[in-house]
Amino acid sequence: MQAGTRTLSFRMRMFISFGLLAIVCLAPMLVYFHSSMGVIAIQDAEDRARRDMRLLLWLLQQHGPFGVEEDLDAWCKAAGAQLGLRITYMEHGVVLTDSEIGSARLPFLEDHSSRPEVEQALKHGEGLAMRQSATLGKSLVYVARLVEPGLQGERGVLRLAIPLSQVQAQEGRLLQAINWLVPLSLGAMLLLGLWLSRSLAASILKFSCTALAIGNGDYSRRLYTSPGREFLPLQQSVNTMAEQIQATILGLAEQKGQLEALFNGLAEGVLLLDASGTVESWNNAFRQVFKDMPPKAGRHLLEITMEPALQHAVHRIVAGEIAAVTMALPRGDREYEVSITPFRDAHAVRKLVLVFRDVTEAHRLERVRRDFIANASHEMRTPLTTIAGYAETMLEQEPLDQTMARKFLGIIHKAAWRMAGCVDGMLALSRIEAGAWHADMASHSLAALLEEGVEEIRPNAERHAVQVTWHLEDDQMLVYADEEGFRTVLKNLLENAVRYSPAGGVVTVKASRAEDRVRIAVADQGPGVPSEIRGRVFERFFRAADQQGRRSGGAGLGLAICKHMVQSMGGTIRVEGSSRPDGQGATFVLELPSPQNGFEI
Structure with a gap:
């Protein structure tokens, strides 16, 4: 039974x-x-x-x-x-x-x-x-x-x-x-x-x-129910064991994922070589460095980079001739700094890691810094030399008649103002580039702004025997811009046009609509801007040379200030060649939003 x-x-x-x-x-x-x-x-x-x-x-x-x-x-x-x-x-x-x-x-x-x-x-x-x-x-x-x-x-x-x-x-x-x-x-x-x-x-x-x-091996499974109380100790033991093993595996997987994300998220290209100098692994940034020759595991470094100097450095490190090396590697229009460092993995196997750092922008910024210091020093040296020279003359020549003294003081005063203008321009440009200047956008009458700008420049134009005219496609045209910023841009463009126009020349300002934007063109009759330097005229301290090779104009900051202000107002600025038969003159085109483009008025 x-x-x-x-x-x-x-x-x-x-x-x-x-x-x-x-x-x-x-x-x-x-x-x-x-x-x-x-x-x-x-x-x-x-x-x-x-x-x-x-x-x-x-x-x-x-x-x-x-x-x-x-x-x-x-x-x-x-x-x-x-x-x-x-x-x-x-x-x-x-x-x-x-x-x-x-x-x-x-x-x-x-x-x-x-x-x-x-x-x-x-x-x-x-x-x-x-x-x-x-x-x-x-x-x-x-x-x-x-x-x-x-x-x-x-x-x-x-x-x-x-x-x-x-x-x-x-x-x-x-x-x-x-x-x-x-x-x-x-x-x-x-x-x-x-x-x-x-x-x-x-x-x-x-x-x-x-x-x-x-x-x-399926450690994600759990014993949630038990057929009886007798099974509870077994259930708890199995669940605890599975949780511990799963936590360990998840921790390792998370660490691996973090390392892979960090590895692939690096801006620098990283390449890992084994003890023989063949490729083991790489990150995404390395792929971008050598787009035309994608890496493949097991290949030699020379097959991927086609750089004998780099391969030679790897051979020297593998042979034990040198401990590590950092070298420059130009590729096309980019410049890279490559550091090669040996290390040992978890099994004490000697391997190499190559880090490719793009230093193109750093070098460019270094050149800009050097040019800025040189240009700023040059711009400050001229007025300072003038001030020092005339002040020294006034001190040495005694007595100095009143007429000559006033003349010298006038020259000193003019040089001081030139130096102050250069400093103000650099400070203004620095504020704009640092984001400290914010455009207060609003709708304004374009006719009123153009009339004020032309009238402000007219005394200077008359001194240079230059006529300034302006024309609007529609007297009721509105522009969406920062009022003071627009006046600064227009003033700089008009001053440049008057400065480069010959005696008897005409500066023309025309405003028209271009789809959903307002187009303002300032044209002069000066020597014009050669096509090869039109892309540089908005750089700081850049000044075009005259026909004798002399650099003319002011400190070279006005157009740089114009460019940054216009961009802050959501517009664009460019320089075009002349439409005249003799090819003389340049036209600076400024485009800004119009209120009809969906902006609040």
């Missing part, structure tokens, strides 16, 4: 146990219902009889007094037929009317005063009894109530009867329903037991499969 039990599956044992438990629970319930259903049905019949008696008394009161016995008999028969009850009325034990007995038989009925329910009604006001009817020959449930005054002025008794067969029929129906309900409940419980046993068996199978998967 024990051997047979051990052969049963866990699911089958659970199902059998659940079935036995269901039978043990439902059997006492079925016995209880069978033993108590009769009592419950009779109690329900008595309660119903009492309710019907109250209703009948209410109907009797609503009807009012009866004149003769025939009226009472007719009312009883009608009420009994409607309510499905036997209604009897009697006085002094004499039946005066009965809903189920004809009037002709009433005189022959025996005295009912000895009936139990009648005796109780006469004594206590209400009586209840269940017995065999001597008149009808069937079992009834009787309820009697005392009625005062009666039909003949005396006390009467109103009685109703409910056939016990109705109670028994109701009891039979309830028992039949219970006899069906209990097997159905048992079946449902057995089905539930089957489902529970299958779910428990599935839980054990899942537990086993999860444990097997963890054992096979």
Whole structure:
């Protein structure tokens, strides 16, 4: 028997146990219902009889007094037929009317005063009894109530009867329903037991499969459910082990990902070589350095870079002739600084790492710095030399007549202002490039701005015998710009145009619409700007040379300031050649947004 039990599956044992438990629970319930259903049905019949008696008394009161016995008999028969009850009325034990007995038989009925329910009604006001009817020959449930005054002025008794067969029929129906309900409940419980046993068996199978998967290396799996308390220590141990292993693997993967992201995110190109000098790995920046020869693992450095000097340096380090080296490597228009450093990996194997650093911009900035210092020194030296020379002359030549002194002081004053203008220009340009100057954009009348700018430059133009004219395509044109910034740009362009125009020349300012922008062109009749230097005229300290090779003009900061201000206002500025037949003159074109371009006015 024990051997047979051990052969049963866990699911089958659970199902059998659940079935036995269901039978043990439902059997006492079925016995209880069978033993108590009769009592419950009779109690329900008595309660119903009492309710019907109250209703009948209410109907009797609503009807009012009866004149003769025939009226009472007719009312009883009608009420009994409607309510499905036997209604009897009697006085002094004499039946005066009965809903189920004809009037002709009433005189022959025996005295009912000895009936139990009648005796109780006469004594206590209400009586209840269940017995065999001597008149009808069937079992009834009787309820009697005392009625005062009666039909003949005396006390009467109103009685109703409910056939016990109705109670028994109701009891039979309830028992039949219970006899069906209990097997159905048992079946449902057995089905539930089957489902529970299958779910428990599935839980054990899942537990086993999860444990097997963890054992096979899937450390993300967990034992979330346990088939029983006996499995809890095993479940916790397996989960803890899997979590620790997974945390270690995730940590290593995260470190690897971080190193790869750092490796590929470096701006410098990095190349890793093995002990023999062949390629092992590289980052994305290295690919950009050698786009035409993509790297491939196992190749020699010379095959990828085509740089013998670089390959020679690697050979020297591999041979142990030098420890490390840093060398320059020009490639096209870019300049790189390459550092070659040996190291040992986790297995103590000697390898090399090459770092390619793009120093093109650094070198360019260094050249700009040197040029700036040289240009600034040159621009400051000229006025300082003038000031020092004339001041020294004034000190050495004594006495100095007033006319000569004023002349010298005027020259010193002019040189000082020139030096101050140079300093102011450098400071202004530095503020703009550092982002300290912010354009206060608004809509302005272009005609008013041009008229103010031309009138401001007109005295200087008259001194140079240069005529300045301006023309608008539409007098109502608006420009979206910073007011002071626009005035500064226009002033610099007009001063340059007047400075380079010959005596008797004309400077023309024209404004027109160009799609969604405003175009202002300042044209002069000077020597023009050669095409080869048009891209440099907006550089700081750049000044074009005249026909004798002399650098003319101011400090060379005005157009640089113009360029940065225009860009801050969302516009562009450029220089174009002349449209005149002789090729003389230059045209500076300034384009700024118009309010109709969706800007707020």
